[in-house]
Amino acid sequence: MNDQHSRPTGRLYGVGLGPGDPSLMTVRAVEVIAAADVVAYHSARHGRSIARSIAERHLRPDHIEEALVYPLTTETTDHPGGYRGALDDFYEEAAARLAAHLDAGRTVAVLAEGDPLFYGSYQHMHKRLAHRYPTEVIPGVTSVSAAAARLGTPLVEADEVLTILPGTLPEEELAARLAATDAAVVMKLGRTFPTVRRALERSERLAEARYVERATMSGERTGALADTDPASVPYFSVAVVPSRIANPPAPPERGEVVVVGTGPAGPLWLTPETRGALASAQDLVGYTTYLDRVPVRPGQCRHASDNKVESERAEFALELARRGRRVAVVSGGDPGVFAMATAVLEVASEDPYRDVPVRVLPGMTAAHAAAARAGAPLGHDYAVVSLSDRLKPWEVIAERLRAAAAADLVLALYNPGSRSRVWQVGKARDLLLEHREPGTPVVVARDVGGPEESVRIVRLADLDPGEVDMRTILLVGSSQTRVVRRGDDTEITWTPRRYG
Incomplete structure (x- = not known):
């Protein structure tokens, strides 16, 4: 007032x-x-x-x-x-x-x-x-509440999220938001109805969607949105995608495995497409640490395992899908970058899983997240190398580091160290110093996006292996990479797009 x-x-x-x-x-x-x-x-x-x-x-x-x-x-x-x-x-x-x-x-x-x-x-x-x-x-009383009442179904339960959308949004924006939410109401239909219907189809929510016209008024009409004639839809109508808890999606006609990446940390790094896949899955399969980032939803089965059983995890997920389940394999970062997509596709290429549908959804990579925190060190050509010698010999790693260093590429170094791998960072530093100046900037990024996030820029010669663990990623600059201290006393680093 x-x-x-x-x-x-x-x-x-x-x-x-x-x-x-x-x-x-x-x-x-x-x-x-x-x-x-x-x-x-x-x-x-x-x-x-x-x-x-x-x-x-x-x-x-x-x-x-x-x-x-x-x-x-x-x-x-x-x-x-x-x-x-x-x-x-x-x-x-x-x-x-x-x-x-x-x-x-x-x-x-x-x-x-x-x-x-x-x-x-x-x-x-x-x-x-x-x-x-x-x-x-x-x-x-809003039309949203009236529509839910007329449908006689809960809009949201427990921790579900309800999203209200105007049908006037672009189709891609509607599809992204519909895929990412638990429940939704789309307002302002009328001439936007064909666009809204396509967005529901693209987000795989059309089968769940209900149509309500003139709720509580003369001429009220309700029904499945997919069966509604676009030419008959007035402005005073809404599309309702109700609670998944109260209205669980119909079982898929055939099973499927979707490999998703959670990004380097929590929900801020998830794409709308990934959110949708996680919400609609019947089973979640993954390393315990990554599964813990995904909200618990009623009706879903969670299958957590150790991080050293990737092939077994992949086969378990594919077997569930072969039995008709909709399965999300949860990975960190991007599932195709040193992560679970390779393991799943490798098993899916063999009998009896060749016919099981497999999709890979991209995620934010650790390298890109760390680079954004530090500035733009990946602004020019760069190479990505894992320092883990569990799956390939150190000689191969060293050869690739020399080749990338000789080509003056910025380097993103994954898996630089762990409790059982303590010498690789020092070896990589010494090898790179044969090709790079001691003052070459190195971004040392740990737990990016997490509660213990730490991002520092150090000289290559000063890189301390003792400060690097399995939650750290290293970005090593090229001869062109610059470091500048800005007016707020923060340091940023970037690699120019023009090669001088």
């Missing part, structure tokens, strides 16, 4: 009317309308106002009615400011009309379908008037 005024004025009310059924108006909404001097409502040029029709039984003959008639809806305009400019001028003129009543000491009730501040037209009056006059907003 806003009461910052130097002279008596009328009071502004934004009155939520609910989704359409007059009996769903709140007692407070009825009281405010009854006491108002002026009742304002938006309408199209045909003059009919849905908001007025909802509140009609509460209007008095002596009410002053202000019909705020839009100059246009979706058609084109020759206004110099375009569609948005024409609407802005209309809102300014409408606000001025209401301000005149308020200045005269009259109470003004602006009617709004649903809730006034939920995609409502009232908000444009609120932004222009609420800081000037005493104002109260009366909340109303």
Whole structure:
């Protein structure tokens, strides 16, 4: 409520009317309308106002009615400011009309379908008037709540996330957000319906989606969205993707393995596509540390194992899929970079798993995450090498380091050390010093994105193997890589794109 005024004025009310059924108006909404001097409502040029029709039984003959008639809806305009400019001028003129009543000491009730501040037209009056006059907003039942009630199904349960989306978003944005959330409601259908339907299909949520038209109003219709005729869809309709807990997706026609990367740390590094795959999986398979990053969802089976049994883990996941399960194999970073994608594809290339569908979804790599924290050391050509000699001999590693160093490539060094591998970093440093200046910058990045994150830039000659463990990645600069101390006393490093 806003009461910052130097002279008596009328009071502004934004009155939520609910989704359409007059009996769903709140007692407070009825009281405010009854006491108002002026009742304002938006309408199209045909003059009919849905908001007025909802509140009609509460209007008095002596009410002053202000019909705020839009100059246009979706058609084109020759206004110099375009569609948005024409609407802005209309809102300014409408606000001025209401301000005149308020200045005269009259109470003004602006009617709004649903809730006034939920995609409502009232908000444009609120932004222009609420800081000037005493104002109260009366909340109303939203179309989202009405749609869920009419479908008779929970929208969200437990720790599920509900996402509200306008259908006017681009198709790719809609698909990404639909894939990443547990439950969703898409508003503003009408002519956007074909786009929304394609986005639901791309995000593999179409089978779950329900359609609700004019909830609680005359002409109400509900059904499966996939069966809805696009030509029959009005603006006052919504798409609902309800709770997965209450409405678990149908079992897949055939099993599948999706190999996903969780990035270098927690949920901030997950892609929308990966979030969707993790949410829709029936089984999660992975190294315990990586599985712990994935939220626990009711109905999912989690199969954790040690980090040294990659082939066995891959075969277990493929066997589950062969039995018709939807399986997500959880990996750290990007699953195709020194991670689980190779192990899964290797087993999937042999009988009896050749026919099991396998998809690999990309993830944020440790190298790219570390580089971003330090600046842009990977701004030019670079090579990626693992210093682990568990799966290849050190001689091969050394040969590749020499070749990359001789080619003056920036190096991203994965798996530089662990409790049982303590000498590799020192050997790699000494080898690289045969080709690089002692002052070559090295990014030492540990636990990037995690609670113990540490990112430092040191000279190659000063690289201390004792500070490197299995949670560390090293980025070794080329002869062109620069280090600069900025005004805030932080150091950044980058490799120019032009090779001097």
